[in-house]
Amino acid sequence: MRADPGTATPALSVVHEMRLTWRYASGTAMERFLAGLAERRIEALRCGGCGRRYLPPRPFCGRCRLRLSDWVPVRDEGTLDAWTVVHLPIVDARTGEPRPVPYGMGLIRLDGADTTLNHYLAEADPDRLAIGLRVRAVWREELRGALDDILHFEVVP
Amino acid sequence: MRRVAVVGTGQTRHAKAREDVSQPELVREAARAALEDAGIGPAEIDAVVLSNMELFEGRALPELWAGEGAFAAGKPCLKVATGGTSGTSACIAGFHLAASGLFDVVLVAGFEKHSEGHTQTGMALTDPFWDRAVASGAVGNFALSISQLQAERGITEEQAALVAVKARRNAARNPHAHLQMAELTVDEVLDSRMLAHPVRMLDMCPQSDGACAIVVASDEPARRLCPRPAWVRAAVTRHEQPYLGDVDRRLLTMRTLRDAARAAYDAAGIREPLRELDVAEIYEPVTYAELAWYEALGLCEEGEAGRLIEDGVTAMDGELPVNPSGGVLSTNPVGASGVIRVAEAALQIHGRGGERQVEGASTALATGYGVYAWSDVVVLQAEAA
Amino acid sequence: MSVAVAGVGESGPALDDPRSIPEIVLEAVEEALQEARLGFDSVDAVVTASVDLLDGLTASNIAVTEVVGAVLKPETRIAADGLVAAIHGSCLVRAGAYETVLVVAHGKASLGPYWELTSWALDPIFLQPLGLDFLACAGLQARALAEDDAAAEQRWARIAAERRRAAAAHGVAPACTAEDVLASPAVASPLRRESCAPLADGATAIVLRAAGPAEPGVHLGGVGFDLSPHALGERELTEWDGLRRAWARALAVHGTRPTLDVAEPSCVFAYEEDLFRHALELDPGTEVSPGGGLFAGFVPVAAGLSRLAAVVRALRGPGGLRAGVAHGTWGPAGQGQAVAILEAA
Secondary structure: OOOOOOOOOOOOOOOOOOOOOOOOOOOHHHHHHHHHHOOOOEEEEEOOOOOOEEOOOOOEEOOOOEEOOEEEEEOOEEEEEEEEEEOOOOEOOOOOOEOOOOEEEEEEEEOOOOOOEEEEEOOOOHHHOOOOOEEEEEEOOOOOOOHHHEEEEEEOO | OOOEEEEEEEEOOOEOOOOOOOHHHHHHHHHHHHHHHHOOOHHHOOEEEEEOOHHHHOOOOOHHHHHHHHOOOOEOEEEEOEOEOHHHHHHHHHHHHHHOOOOOEEEEEEEEEHHHOOHHHHHOOOOOOOHHHHOOHHHHHHHHHHHHHHHHHOOOHHHHHHHHHHHHHHHOOOOOOOOOOOOOOHHHHHHOOEEEOOEEHHHEOOOOEEEEEEEEEEHHHHHHHOOOOEEEEEEEEEEOOOOHHHOOOHHHHOHHHHHHHHHHHHHHOOOOHHHHOOEEEOOOOEHHHHHHHHHHOOOOOOOOHHHHHHOOOOOOOOOOOEOOOOHHHHOOOHHHHHHHHHHHHHHHHHOOOHHHOOOOOOEEEEEEEEOOOEEEEEEEEOOOO | OEEEEEEEEEEEEEOOOOOOHHHHHHHHHHHHHHHHOOOHHHOOEEEEEOOHHHHOOOOHHHHHOOOOOOEOOOEEEEOOOHHHHHHHHHHHHHOOOOOEEEEEEEEEHHHOOHHHHHHHHOOOOOOHHHOOOHHHHHHHHHHHHHHOOOOHHHHHHHHHHHHHHHHOOOOOOOOOOHHHHHHOOEEEOOEEHHHEOOEOEEEEEEEEEEEOOOOOOEEEEEEEEEEOOOOHHHOOOOOOHHHHHHHHHHHHHHOOOOOOOEEEOOOOEOOHHHHHHHHHOOOOOOEEOOOOHHHHOEOOOOHHHHHHHHHHHHHHOOOOOOEEEEEEEEOHHHOEEEEEEEEEO
């Protein structure tokens, strides 16, 4: 150990590059939700206990500790519940490349859902964003059954 | 729960990159310091608990390699990993092991060597069908919730900047801290680079290389080993639903922290936390979170957090010094950060705080925060129950 | 005060389970609670076991928080074999911190390249660059054992065949003969494909409760665990010293040495049974892996907890068995070891 921690150069280092592949199962609830997206349809699962309509849909309400099976329709329009404009380039896990900045992000409460959806916003000017704004989904032309079938949300004029 | 106490603490010098040591050596540095502080040798450790978020270093089961740094070879050793709360949860696991009657002396060691991996990638393995498709990263996720805090509580960028200044100035009196900025000003914070509106570079915690260890002992050995043991009066964990959008107005409600704090205060017999706590080491990854935690911890009424920081109530010479160490905002080796909170709280009770000592501290709070809204709350006291 | 196992539940082992991790875990949890005749609300704390890199998830316990009923409750996640999580859960009860603790371990080998993933658990400076993984380390250990024992490979083939036969009805792989084992391709010589337990997906859940020492049911008695030095060269490879230490601790906690009717070791490789028997100085009368053990399906991380569940079922069965031992191991060549004594009261 050297006397000057934090500034000394390494005596030895080994470089490992990690390339790993995982194959994730969506689960029954997410599978139906994603299939719906491919047809521009958004559905949530409603809890029979607390009545919360969950996005993302999941097998189980963690609050009531009950299984979920009651599907309800959700609109592709809703209210902005929180927002930010991101300036720090972060790696887009889908492409492995940093996403171009700045870009808007929001938590959107879609009409018909009780939880919020985090997604990109078309608007990236802080002065034109506010909690409570109405926003609507802008869909990709070729739908694939993934959350990014929605490109982003735009402010409803 | 049976009586247990923290009887020794130790930590490394934390830095952006500790290239002079390997991961096991980093752990060894903290573990050795904790044992020296407790006045014991490795043979007296009955069990070891490690804390580390292995994906940040691109590893699996890191205790297998780095555990020997904590003198774990030939001993019972387990690793706790729960995101940001890993360190506090590891300490709580250590308390439970020492209280179980199976082990008398337990060493808890947390570490992270962010410089050896790729933290952003390690954090990016969220739900592959949901968050991964629309990642905003840790900063962006905080910023979203902060927009609600600003809108409903009127928290200003200046008030947040005051938290940043307090943290880094306190850190200048902590020889272990990573970011030590004795002269930092509010203007410098407000002039720092925008990361995700309204969060600026100096509002955020750094990524640090570092390790921290504590020695936990059950009743009898605690009295033997430490002139003023830091007795565990409460150790509470509360977890939340898994998605960011599951928690309404996350920073404002923070029901896990509220619930955990209430349970911890009840266990420790605390009615007025601001008055009865002597020092707090809370897990604040971003300035705004500290202000939100003031409310959730019951240190002030709703909407009063900004006034608390403006009036210096939580400054070193205030009624309740919060984060004399400089906090997570100054030092953040994730797997160690929670252990640091508990160690710093214990060190205050031991009276070994040096320049950052709060005079006569006898009741100390430590908290952990992780994932979107997971909380740990620990209360330590000079008086056993 | 004693710790009772009030319920056990299991999902799998299954080959390539198409369900998501939370779905698999929920099945095991609901079964364990049902057996214990308890609702989620009766659970005071949860201990889960999982490993991020194996699941391909950051803090993979996030994925199961809801289905283990941990929302607004204490939960902690142990990143090691599930038997360690059970031991930790028993410490929560012994400490007087909680009365009822749910312990859950899950693994999904079909998610990723399991053995390749284990290479990332090896010392990145001195071991990983050699291209080793847990399978190769096991090969080195088996080779060390076979070196002075000409009959070893034949014996291991017989053990593997016996376990495979016992597991065939409920496991993920068909029965085979010792000849089949010896004829199967080497995976890490002298290990052969059929002398290794088949990888599988699954989850195990157990409910632990504070109980009086004489309360009817199965009690979790002495427990012990251990971590050996990492470097293979620092260990006597032909022994499981770590298990010997863990067993000594378990016996010390237990107070007496019970007569073991049944043993459920976590043997992924047939040769490991030799090491297990030796470390515990197992009486020849103890029945080992009556259901085929992990040869029914090796679910990483959940393996040790599934062994505990198997012992509990055996002790509850009609055979009048009184005591058994469950074993878990993780890391290269048995670096991590855990053992638990279970007794019928």
